[in-house]
Amino acid sequence: MIAINELALTQDTSKFSKILNKLIEQTNSDIYDPFKELVWPEDIEQNKLWMSLNLMSVHGTRFEHELTQEQLIELSKWEFINFCSLNVTGIRELLVEMTGRLHTPGFEFLSEYLHYLIAEENEHMWYFSKFCLQYGKKIYPDRALAMANLPEADIANFMLFSRILIFEEIVDFYNRQMAKDSTLPKFIQDINKLHHADEGRHITYGRQYINLVCQELKNRYSKERIMEIEIAVKSFMNLGTQKLYRREIYADAGFEKPGQIRKELLANPVRHQFNNELLERVTKFFTKIGLFSKPNTH
Numbered sequence: 640m641i642a643i644n645e646l647a648l649t650q651d652t653s654k655f656s657k658i659l660n661k662l663i664e665q666t667n668s669d670i671y672d673p674f675k676e677l678v679w680p681e682d683i684e685q686n687k688l689w690m691s692l693n694l695m696s697v698h699g700t701r702f703e704h705e706l707t708q709e710q711l712i713e714l715s716k717w718e719f720i721n722f723c724s725l726n727v728t729g730i731r732e733l734l735v736e737m738t739g740r741l742h743t744p745g746f747e748f749l750s751e752y753l754h755y756l757i758a759e760e761n762e763h764m765w766y767f768s769k770f771c772l773q774y775g776k777k778i779y780p781d782r783a784l785a786m787a788n789l790p791e792a793d794i795a796n797f798m799l800f801s802r803i804l805i806f807e808e809i810v811d812f813y814n815r816q817m818a819k820d821s822t823l824p825k826f827i828q829d830i831n832k833l834h835h836a837d838e839g840r841h842i843t844y845g846r847q848y849i850n851l852v853c854q855e856l857k858n859r860y861s862k863e864r865i866m867e868i869e870i871a872v873k874s875f876m877n878l879g880t881q882k883l884y885r886r887e888i889y890a891d892a893g894f895e896k897p898g899q900i901r902k903e904l905l906a907n908p909v910r911h912q913f914n915n916e917l918l919e920r921v922t923k924f925f926t927k928i929g930l931f932s933k934p935n936t937h
């Protein structure tokens with residue numbers, strides 16, 4: 640059980656408060672309501688990739704060249720269903736944890752904006768889950784990943800928000816590219832564009848809050864303990880990328896030995912390079928705020 644009273648910030652939060660007010664203004668100026676305005680097509684084009692080729696897990700590997708165009712299209716469908724499923728399960732954790740912190744000690748000045756963030760994330764979870772169920776007939780369940788045991792309340796809180804930020808940064812990397820990819824079905828472009836518009840504000844919030852909490856931790860704990868936190872965050876970053884190589888997507892695409900395909904892809908140096916590029920922005924952020932002593936994630 641987290642002792643919330645340990646989560647109060649002791650630093651000057653005036654700058655952060657101004658940023659929160661600006662984020663609220665930006666949210667209020669965005670009047671788009673996906674529940675009312677998002678028009679769902681009966682089907683998504685079956686003759687087009689559902690995910691940009693350069694974002695697919697087989698890009699740059701032998702599989703990209705050995706698979707037929709039809710097989711690549713089928714795989715792209717399940718990769719995008721997996722991407723949407725990751726949003727559903729990631730947002731679920733965010734909603735549970737954020738709601739539990741509303742109007743509690745340490746979150747007094749944050750709660751006003753968190754109400755807006757929670758409302759937007761609820762919309763996101765709705766349209767990603769609807770996409771999965773309507774066009775894929777399934778939502779891939781989350782896989783619990785082993786995490787380092789860091790029992791201190793303030794460190795556990797930092798790890799939670801770091802996990803959320805890493806998740807948001809990974810998702811936004813995909814959103815930004817797919818929103819601009821005219822080779823994709825228009826509805827898939829639209830959903831990515833819609834999500835990116837909100838996610839930029841959420842990432843701004845997450846970075847500001849994590850920076851403040853990180854400085855608190857550096858003032859309270861030894862260098863050795865901070866290094867343990869660094870290792871734990873980097874471990875989650877690597878585990879987060881592994882979810883993009885889900886065994887079931889290769890099975891649902893009709894490939895033989897899906898587990899072996901996943902294992903080969905995870906060991907491929909080209910995929911390691913992609914994963915590093917995927918994590919580049921969030922890696923630079925953690926380095927900038929002084930948590931990471933070395934930026935390399937692999």
